[in-house]
Amino acid sequence: MNRNAVQILDGNTFIVSDRSGDMDADAPFPTGLFSFDTRFISTWALSLNGQRLGPLTVDDLDYYHTRFFLVPGSAVAYTDSDVSIIRERTVCQDMKEVLTILNHLHTPAEFTVRLDVGADFADIFEMKSGSIRKRGATSTRVDGQCLRLCYERESFRREAAVTSSIPADIDERGMTFQIRVGPQETWTTLLEVQILGFNGSNVRESLTGRPVRSRDQLKRDLDEWLARAPRLATDNDDLLTSYRRSLVDLAALRYTPLTAVDDRSMPSAGLPWFMSIFGRDSIFTSLQALPFAPGLAASTLNVLSVTQGTKLDDFRDCEPGKILHEVRYGESAAFEEQPHSPYYGSADTSPLFVVLLDEYERWTGDVTLVRRMEWPARAALQWLREYGDARGDGYVWYAPRNTTTGLENQCWKDSWNSISYHDGRLPGFPRATCELQGYSYDAKMRGARLARLFWNDPGYADQLEREAADLKQRFNRDFWVEDGQFYALALDSDGGQVDALSSNIGHLLWSGIVDDGRVRTIAGHLLGPKLFTGWGVRTLAKGEARYNPIGYHIGTVWPFDNSFIAWGLRRYGLKDEAGQIAGGIIDATRFFDGRLPEAFGGYERELTKYPVEYPTACSPQAWSTGAIFLLIRTMLGMEPDGDRLIVDPLLPSHIGWLEVLDVPGRWGKADAFGRRADFPHVHAP
Amino acid sequence: MADTIAAFFDGLQRGGHNRYLEEVSGVIRFDVDGDDNATDRWFLEIKNGDVGVSREDREPDCVIRVDRALFGEIVAGRANMYAAWLRNRVVFEGNTRLARSFEFALPGPPGAHDPRQDRGRR
DSSP states (O other): TTTTTTEEEETTEEEOTTTTTOOOTTTSSOEEEEEEEEEEEEEEEEEEETTEEEEEEOOOOETTTTEEEEESSSSOOOOOOOOEEEEEEEEEEEEEEEEEEOOSSSEEEEEEEEEEEEOOOBBBBHHHHOOOOOOOOEEEEEEEEEEEEEEEEEEEEEEEEEEESSSSETTHHHHHEEEEEEOOOOEEEEEEEEEEEEGBBHHHHHHSOOOOOOHHHHHHHHHHHHHOOEEEEEHHHHHHHHHHHHHHHHHHHOOOTTTOOOTOOEEEETTTTTTTTHHHHHHHHHHHHHTOOTHHOOOOOOOOHTTTTOBBBTTBBBBBBBOOOOOSHHHHHHHHSSOOBOOOOOOSSHHHHHHHHHHHHHHHHOOOHHHHHHHHHHHHHHHHTTTTTTTTTSSSBBBBBBTSSSOOOSSSSSTTSSSSOSSSSSOOSEEEHHHHHHHHHHHHHHHHHHHOOOOOOHHHHHHHHHHHHHHHHHHHHHHHETTTTTEOOOEEEESSSEEBBBHHHHHHHGGSSSSSSGGHHHHHTSSSSSBOOOBBBBBBBBTTTOOOOTTTTOOOOOHHHHHHHHHHHHHTTTHHHHHHHHHHHHHHHHTTOOOOOSSHHHHHHHHSSSOOBBBTOSSSSSHHHHHHHHHHHHHTEEEEEETTEOOOOOOTOOOOOEEEEEEETTEEEEEEEEEEESSSOOOOO | OOOHHHHHHHHHHHBOOOOOGGOOOOEEEEEEETTTSSSEEEEEEEETTTEEOOOOOOOOEEEEEEEEEHHHHHTTTSSHHHHHTTTTTTEEEHHHHHHHHHGGSSSSOTTTGGGGGGGTOO
C-alpha cells in the first residue's frame, strides 16, 4: 500500500484514507470503507469554510483506531492556525468518527463544516480490474437525520447509513454544520456509518444472524492476544520492532469466517485486496506462526475442512477432497461473475492442509483435532492421487477448467506469466511446478506419521511412505536440469522441463524432497548472484528471459518465500546460509517500519541501498507478517522433539543475542535462547 | 419440482452415513416456500455423519429458508447454494456452520468435467 495511505481494520471490514482522513475515489490509491468485499463509502471528505484540511500528525492508536490532527489548508505552508480539527476514527464492523473542532481564539468563531459523503458500492474485483460498472441501482435518500446510501440488484442489497449525534443539514451529497464555537472552546460530534445488509441489519449479522463484536471486546481481545504471545528480547532493534509490529498486524488480520467454530479466528490474507479466506495464505501463515500463536492453525484447519470440496464443479475448479483457494462475499461472487463461492483453483492447498495438521500436532500435542481431521486429511491425500494427478504419473498437475475467470497458475505464484521456460515461452497445460511435488512428498510422509500414531492404520502409513519414496526418486530424476544443475521450475504437458531458474528450488527444501547430495548445489544457486539480491532470494533469477526486478512473481523478493527458503536450508543443516537469508530480510524490515510488505523489488542491495517497494503490494499481508516468526524459529533452531522444545541457535552476524520466552507447546511453556559465540557482552536475562 | 425435492431427501435418507459430515451434529429445518403461499417443511438430523430425514416438527439448530423453484435447482446441482445465500435468495437462521455443512450433501453441476479423464490424452 501507498505510504500516504492510513488504514484501520477489523476482520474483513477496513478503511483506507489519505493522511487527512479523507476518502476519495480519485485518490492515487484505493480509499474507502470496505466490508464483505464491497466499498460502502467511496467519498468522505471534510472541509472547513470551504477549505480542505491538511494533516499535522496521524496517530495510529490501535489497528482498528486512529486519530488525525488537522488544520485548514496544506500543512506544508503551515502558519499558526486559529483552529484545529481532530478526527478520531474507529472501525468495529461499523465506522465511528469523533469530529472535534478547537477554536484557539479568545473570541467566538463561526464555521461552516462540510462533510461530502458518497458510495459507489464497488465490488473488490471491479476495483482490481479498474472498471466499475454497476448493474444494480444506487440510490441516496435523506431519512430525517440519516443519510441512506443504498445499492440494490435483484435481492442483493447493501446500504450505508450515515448519522451525526449533533443535528446537521443533510442533503444527498453529505451534511453541513453551521457552528459557533466559543473562545478557546471545542465543538464535537459523533459521525457513524452503519454497514447494512438485508433487513436493515449489519451485513455480518444479516448473513449469520449473530451480533457483531463491540469495540470494548476488540480491545480486550487484542490485550489478551498480546499477553498470550511469547516475549522476545534481542540486541537487534530491527528484529524487536518487527516482532512487535507483526504480532499486532497478525491480530489485526485475524478474521472470523462465517463458518468458524466458536467464533474463533484465522488469518485473512492481506490488505486491501485479500481481506478474505485464502486457503494457501491461511495455511502458510498458521505454519509460520505455530511457535507463537498455535491457535490460528486449529481454526484454519477447522474452517478449511468445513468447506472441503466434495464434487466436480468446472466453474469453481472444484474436485472431491480439494481444499479451497478463496472465498468472497461480494456482488461478483453472489451473481457468479467470479467463481469465489468458494473457488478451489489451488493445487497446493490440499497437501499443505495435511502438512499443517501434522506440524500442529508436533507442536501442540492436540491429538483430538488430529483424530477429528482424519477424514478430511485422508480425502486431501486421496485428491493428490486422483484429481491432482491429471497425467496419471504420480505428480501433482494443474490446469484450469474455468478458463475465463479461473486462475491459470494454481500455485503460490499465481499470476499468468509466472511459469516460463528459460527463453520466456509459457508452457501448455497441465503444468506441474516443482514445489507442488515437494508439498505432495511432505504431505505423504506426514500423513504416514499421523496414520501410524493416531489413525491406527499402519497399512495406510506404509503405503503413503512407499508413494513418497517413489515420488522422491522420480522427482530427482525428472526435474533435475543437468545443464544448469538445479531443479526445473515445472514439467510441461509433455513431461518436458520448464527450465527457468527460480526461487521455487529453495521453496522445495523445507519439504525434504531434495536429495542430500544436491543441497549444497541448490544453496549455491540461492545465494549466488542470479538469485540473491543481498536482501533475499528473487522469485525468478536474473538472466531468465522474463526476469523483471519489479515483476510480481518474476523477479521481486517475497519475504514469505524467503522465510520458507531459510527454514528449508536449516532443515538440511545449512545454518549459515539460512542465517544469511534471515539477516537480509530482517535488515529490510528497517525500511518498512518493521512491517514487511508482500514483495519488494529484486534490485541488488548494493545498487539501491534500500529495498524498493513493489507498487501495489499488499500491506499488512499475513504471510509477510508471518515471515518474521518463521525466521526467528529458524535462527534459534526451534524444533519440537517429543515433549521437549529443542533449541539449536545460529544467529546472523548482526544479531548478538536473541531470546524468546514462554513459547507455548506440548511442553507447557519453554524458553529459547541464542547468543553468538563472538558476541562481546554476555547477556544476563 | 416438489417431486425433485422429495426425491432428494429420500436419497439422503437412504444414503445414511456421509463421511464429510462426521464432524457435524444438529437439526436443520428447511422452510421451502411455494408459489401457493404454502411452506413445505423438512427436517434433516445429522449425528456425526448419520443423516436422517423427517417431516415431524422438532427443535432446529438452524433454519434454511428458500423458495421451491430455486431449491429444486439447488438439489439438482444446477444452482449454487452459497451464491444464492449471498444474493439473499437463501436465508440461514441459527447455526451458519451447520447450514454451510449441508453443501456436503448437495450434488455438483451436471456434466462437470472429470480431470482424470484427461489421463493419457495429449
